[in-house]
Amino acid sequence: PIAENVSAQVLQVAKDYSHILFAADSFGKAASPRVAAKLDVAQISEIIKVVSEDTFKRPIYAGAAIATVKSLDPVKVLTVRVTAFDPVGQEGTASIEKIEAVLGTSKVVFLGAEKVESNRPELQSAKIVIAGGRGLANEAEFAEMEQLADKLKAAVGTTRAVVDAGMAPNDWQIGQTGKIIAPELYIGLGISGAIQHIAGIKDAKVIVAVNKDPEAPIFDVADYGLVADAMDVIRQLQTKL
Structure with missing residues (x-):
């Protein structure tokens, strides 16, 4: 519409x-x-x-x-x-009424929509989200993160800087100008934690941050933090899972 x-x-x-x-x-x-x-x-x-x-x-x-x-x-x-807000059931008693349709505008015309197909959970409804930042150097390293996400049946996210650099698609973006998420578990790999990104993950139940910079702002909101190279952690997790 x-x-x-x-x-x-x-x-x-x-x-x-x-x-x-x-x-x-x-x-x-x-x-x-x-x-x-x-x-x-x-x-x-x-x-x-x-x-x-x-x-x-x-x-x-x-x-x-x-x-x-x-x-x-x-x-x-x-x-x-x-x-x-927590989801509620569908047992409500609200009535549904039909109303007359108004005449649509002729100034704007719907041309089409492109849907991104994915076997992964949808980012905003996923229970687990794995997000990669500028700590991952290229698309090949993001591909390794995606393999880890698939093992965990997790959705994949990223930051605006990564999207702007062309290393990830727009629908992965989390943050103030992206998607606001509230998963059971969020794992940030190589993400420094700009305030715009933090705004998108603050509702996550558990936040895990991996960054080689011990002063990275994301550690201020993380429940668990690991000072380490993100790719080293991704590869170690791959061997453990």
Whole structure:
């Protein structure tokens, strides 16, 4: 769906609701500002906790601080960081209503979508994530990390710097401008821990960091840290598994 059309559809029924929520993914971030602007209300982005019907918590400064925000607007338009909330069952009793479709815009046309096929778990839903940084020197070393990930049935991630260098695809990127993840186990190999990347992994249950620089910032958030060369560790784990 096109964000312009979905926002128009939402606005058709918005007057009947006090809260309008979108997931804080690329699509929600495209559609929600349009809804908020048309309703002339402030949007509250990436909430991680509901305090009350008009008060919410959200990260600021790339997750370095948590702001408590209260909205006095009659309609609350929110994007939700889904990794901050535990999944719930599907036994709810909410009713589903059909509404009339609005006429779509002619200014934006959907041309197509390219889906990346992978046998690995999806990055944002995986229980184990292995991520490689600039400590891995080239695509061949990333390929060795991928082999380790496959043995652990893990998803593969990386940092923006690695993506920008062309050593990994965009859909691997974790961080403030990538994907926010919350796996049971995150293993960072050769990742220094820029604040933008840390913002994407802070919700992981266990964080393991491997870096040969003992001063690397990622050790400040890691549950377990190992000062070592990332490739040495990858190859030793390969022989053990």
